[in-house]
Amino acid sequence: MFEMLFSLVVxxxxxxALQKAGLSKYHKIVNVFRFTDLAVLKFMMTTxxxxxxxxxxxxxxxxxxxxxxxxxxxxxxxxGGLIFGVGMAGAGF
Amino acid sequence: xLKLLRQKEWSPYLAGTLLGLVYVxxxxxxGIIPGASGAFENIGGLIAQAVYPDLAKNTYFQFVMPPxxxxxxxxxxxxxxxxxxxxxxxxxxxxxxxxxxxxKRVFGNATWKRWLVLFIGGIILExxxxxxxxxxSGLAIGGGLFLxxxxxxxIAAMFASGIPVAMLMYWRKY
Numbered sequence: 001m002f003e004m005l006f007s008l009v010v011x012x013x014x015x016x017a018l019q020k021a022g023l024s025k026y027h028k029i030v031n032v033f034r035f036t037d038l039a040v041l042k043f044m045m046t047t048x049x050x051x052x053x054x055x056x057x058x059x060x061x062x063x064x065x066x067x068x069x070x071x072x073x074x075x076x077x078x079x080g081g082l083i084f085g086v087g088m089a090g091a092g093f
Numbered sequence: 094x095l096k097l098l099r100q101k102e103w104s105p106y107l108a109g110t111l112l113g114l115v116y117v118x119x120x121x122x123x124g125i126i127p128g129a130s131g132a133f134e135n136i137g138g139l140i141a142q143a144v145y146p147d148l149a150k151n152t153y154f155q156f157v158m159p160p161x162x163x164x165x166x167x168x169x170x171x172x173x174x175x176x177x178x179x180x181x182x183x184x185x186x187x188x189x190x191x192x193x194x195x196x197k198r199v200f201g202n203a204t205w206k207r208w209l210v211l212f213i214g215g216i217i218l219e220x221x222x223x224x225x226x227x228x229x230s231g232l233a234i235g236g237g238l239f240l241x242x243x244x245x246x247x248i249a250a251m252f253a254s255g256i257p258v259a260m261l262m263y264w265r266k267y
Contacts, residue, residue, distance in 0.1 A: 003123050007164040010119045010127050011171020014112060014230070018172070019179035020100070021108035027195035033252070033259035034267055042105035043112070044234060050113025051238040055120055067124040070227055070236035072243035077232075080225025081250025084218055088229075089255035090262065091214025092193070 026092035033089045101183040116238065125164055128231020130222035132169035134158040158223075199266060225250075
């Protein structure tokens with residue numbers, strides 16, 4: 001039950017950050033593929049850097065255990081990513 | 094603080110920092126890597142159970158993505174509410190059938206065109222996410238932060254197909 005409510009709060013902040021970055025808008029998403037607005041990449045890479053430092057700092061201190069990381073299966077990740085990109089650039093979300 | 098919350102658009106670095114902290118807190122407290130696409134598969138499984146139970150018995154729904162109201166569904170619900178509150182606070186919220194000015198300029202005002210592309214694009218996107226094992230949030234960021242190879246293969250593939258599709262759609266306007 002706690003996990004469910006907690007996830008709702010996580011999602012809330014998630015959606016809040018996405019909307020504030022303007023990533024709920026079609027042109028923000030499609031323009032990253034046209035190289036005219038790199039907000040998506042700036043946003044993604046900032047998130048990556050912050051979460052990477054945070055999680056591994058807490059992990060080194062022995063506070064946080066690493067969860068199961070997403071599995072690598074090259075063909076699946078590659079083909080899935082190729083299909084995903086078509087949808088993302090086409091629909092713009 | 095309130096002024097910041099009411100701002101229409103944040104710098105992507107600020108919003109990215111906020112989301113990065115959300116990832117850290119979620120992983121620290123519950124061990125869950127936040128993701129958006131999994132929820133659709135959980136809900137899809139529930140629908141399959143209701144209308145076509147045989148389909149819900151396949152390996153995918155049994156082991157990979159069990160149907161049900163999971164934490165992923167709660168995150169998705171939270172995303173919708175959070176984005177709504179953010180848009181309301183900044184006065185950015187409007188109900189429109191075709192909302193984007195750039196789309197209108199390039200592809201016109203027709204509602205059916207936008208909705209058709211959204212619907213088909215959504216199916217393609219979710220299908221791809223299902224095969225790859227996640228989407229931009231769950232796989233690219235959630236895996237990338239552990240330097241998982243899957244995340245970087247996925248990001249590269251996403252751009253490798255996204256760029257030509259955008260080129261084709263915009264053609265001379267690219």
